[in-house]
Amino acid sequence: MKFSEKLKKLRKDNNLTQDELADKLFVTRTAISKWETDNGYPSIESMKLLTKIFHTTFDDLISDEDIENKRLLETKIARRNYWFVLASFIVALGFALATLFTDIPYFLIGSVIGVLAYWVFSYFATPKYKRLEAQKQNLVGYIVIKAIVFVGLLAIIITTLVQSFS
Numbered sequence: 001m002k003f004s005e006k007l008k009k010l011r012k013d014n015n016l017t018q019d020e021l022a023d024k025l026f027v028t029r030t031a032i033s034k035w036e037t038d039n040g041y042p043s044i045e046s047m048k049l050l051t052k053i054f055h056t057t058f059d060d061l062i063s064d065e066d067i068e069n070k071r072l073l074e075t076k077i078a079r080r081n082y083w084f085v086l087a088s089f090i091v092a093l094g095f096a097l098a099t100l101f102t103d104i105p106y107f108l109i110g111s112v113i114g115v116l117a118y119w120v121f122s123y124f125a126t127p128k129y130k131r132l133e134a135q136k137q138n139l140v141g142y143i144v145i146k147a148i149v150f151v152g153l154l155a156i157i158i159t160t161l162v163q164s165f166s
Helices: 003-013 018-025 029-036 044-053 064-102 107-124 128-164
Strands: none
Touching (some): 018 029, 018 044
C-alpha cells in the first residue's frame, strides 16, 4: 500500500478531516490533499507528528515503494529546473552579448538577472536526494563547482560592462 493510501486510511479511521489533520500538523489542508493524492510527501517533522498522532512507526507509514515514488517526483522536478538553468544561461549570455555589440549598458540588467536565475535554478536542477549525497561525499567540491560556473558567468558580465564603457 502506498503512503498516500495509508495516510488517507489512517485519517479516516481516526475520524479526522483533512482540515483537522492539517491543524494538528501545522500545515495547510492543500498539503494533506497533495500527500493523499500522491503529489507530494511530508517533511520529516510532519512525519514525526504523523507517527505520534496515529500511534504508528515510520516503517508502517513508509514502504520502499513510497521512497522510490518520492525520488521519481524529485527527479521530475529537477529535470524541469534543468531546462530553466539552460534558459537562464542563454538569457545571461544573450544579454551580455547584446550589451557588447550594441553598446547599450542597460542590457546588463538582463544579464545579471539571468546569472542570478542560473544560480538559483542550478541548485534545484539536481534532485534533493542526490544533492544530499553529493554534499555528504564532497561538500567542498560541490561548492567549488557551483562557484566556478557562477564566477564564469559573472566574468562575462564584467568584461562586457568594461568594454561597453571604454
